[in-house]
Amino acid sequence: MGIAEEEIAKFENSNCEENKVFYQAMEEVIYSIAPLLESDPRYTEHAILERLVVPDRIIKFKVSWLDDNNKIQVNTGYRVQFNNALGPYKGGLRFHPTVNEGVLKFLGFEQILKNSLTGLPIGGAKGGSDFNPKGKSDFEVMKFCSAFMTELHKYIGPRIDVPAGDIGVGGREIGYLFGEYKKITSSFDGVLTGKPFFFGGSLMRPEATGYGAVYFTETMLEMEGKEPLTGKVCTVSGAGNVALHAIEKLQQLGAIPVTCTDSRGTIYDARGVDLDLLKDIKLKRRASLEEYIQTHAEAKYIPVSEYPEGGHAVWDIPCYAAFPCATQNELTEIDAQNLIANGCQSVTEGANMPSTPEAIEAIQNHGLCFAPAKAANAGGVAVSEFEMSQNAAMSRWSFEEVDAKLKETMQMICKRVALTAKDYGVEGNYVDGANIAGFKKVADAMIAEGI
Numbered sequence: 001m002g003i004a005e006e007e008i009a010k011f012e013n014s015n016c017e018e019n020k021v022f023y024q025a026m027e028e029v030i031y032s033i034a035p036l037l038e039s040d041p042r043y044t045e046h047a048i049l050e051r052l053v054v055p056d057r058i059i060k061f062k063v064s065w066l067d068d069n070n071k072i073q074v075n076t077g078y079r080v081q082f083n084n085a086l087g088p089y090k091g092g093l094r095f096h097p098t099v100n101e102g103v104l105k106f107l108g109f110e111q112i113l114k115n116s117l118t119g120l121p122i123g124g125a126k127g128g129s130d131f132n133p134k135g136k137s138d139f140e141v142m143k144f145c146s147a148f149m150t151e152l153h154k155y156i157g158p159r160i161d162v163p164a165g166d167i168g169v170g171g172r173e174i175g176y177l178f179g180e181y182k183k184i185t186s187s188f189d190g191v192l193t194g195k196p197f198f199f200g201g202s203l204m205r206p207e208a209t210g211y212g213a214v215y216f217t218e219t220m221l222e223m224e225g226k227e228p229l230t231g232k233v234c235t236v237s238g239a240g241n242v243a244l245h246a247i248e249k250l251q252q253l254g255a256i257p258v259t260c261t262d263s264r265g266t267i268y269d270a271r272g273v274d275l276d277l278l279k280d281i282k283l284k285r286r287a288s289l290e291e292y293i294q295t296h297a298e299a300k301y302i303p304v305s306e307y308p309e310g311g312h313a314v315w316d317i318p319c320y321a322a323f324p325c326a327t328q329n330e331l332t333e334i335d336a337q338n339l340i341a342n343g344c345q346s347v348t349e350g351a352n353m354p355s356t357p358e359a360i361e362a363i364q365n366h367g368l369c370f371a372p373a374k375a376a377n378a379g380g381v382a383v384s385e386f387e388m389s390q391n392a393a394m395s396r397w398s399f400e401e402v403d404a405k406l407k408e409t410m411q412m413i414c415k416r417v418a419l420t421a422k423d424y425g426v427e428g429n430y431v432d433g434a435n436i437a438g439f440k441k442v443a444d445a446m447i448a449e450g451i
């Protein structure tokens, strides 16, 4: 039994249905860091893995709120404060019906290593609720956010824990959450990031994750001796914050993103996605992507019911580079085989863990570049930390300043990941490089800080 199998065996009991995605994330990290554990016994002696995979605390609370029909609704709220060895807990809030403790543990665990990779002083956390903002009025979303913050405010603070957005939590929700925090505490603190610009947000925070994923890809392609994105057809999944801004940056670079998806279907527009229309549908009207073809009859809409079995229509469309930017496990082994067969050269994870382990294996075995989420989508949390810095100093950075720092950060992460992979004998493997580099920094801090 190798060191990775020995470590994984210690956590078999936690592999229950609810913990499935958490276990998936944990197993990937353990396999990746095996060369590090073998080369330095301190990590095993200090039981770093045993300590790292258990959150510092999980806060779970009831959220009661009144809907527009004056009916009382009850949801569950969570904050998983995972690890603060490197700085205050930091990570987004997700509002989606699929949210449970296991999903938030997976996201929080990934966040520890992602935040470590940025080189910035931030720990890892995640939170959210099974509340579904879809179909709710602005007033209902506000009432839910107020009720959620009534409980959450006890556990957060600018030097304690600084939540941000994620699926279902954008500028509107962050605004309502911040308003309630301020009311309860009478304090105008930088306690949430992703705030609208006019009351303390950073310029470029909305763009940061999508832009960052594209900056990472540019650097990776260059380092791996592949052609740049300019003029190349790209496929993107999702139609939310990350996807919209990945599409925007790809277009700015002269690439041709031809797809987007939501939970109901896929748009394929061979001439290139009409971003203004997409923003109008998703950001202004919060409507279904199906509306895209009302004005663009030449584009194709593929509903979920017509997806290939075990796969996703979007990954069956030929492309040079693919950007999964919607949700976890949305790119399966079948999808990976389709991408490979169609000549795709690079896959970048904009979403958190969008590729299954089997898909990653197939992609890497066929020599495609593969940028894992914890490195490629770290631009969002990096700019969140820039927002914390600006709030603490009561200062404002220009769009160009933030963009330059973001680009520099993404290039730095990419190079560091590639270099770490080389140092540990797995050159070109960005998954292992990211896991080893992210883990090492947190583990060294944990050893230095004692038990």
Ligand code: NDP
Pocket (backbone or CB within 6 Å): 165, 166, 167, 168, 169, 209, 238, 239, 240, 241, 242, 243, 261, 262, 263, 264, 325, 326, 327, 328, 350, 351, 352, 353, 377, 378, 380, 381
């Ligand atoms: P949004 O809520 O803005 O958008 C999510 C998109 O994914 C929507 O188009 C949504 O479709 C689709 N989607 C969500 N769940 C599913 C599902 N179960 N099946 C199919 N489609 C789904 O979220 P973000 O863009 O902010 O986040 C997307 C991903 O990126 C997540 O994995 C998130 O954790 C990750 N991420 C986000 C960061 C950020 O800064 N926002 C930072 C780092 C990672 P529909 O419109 O129908 O709901």
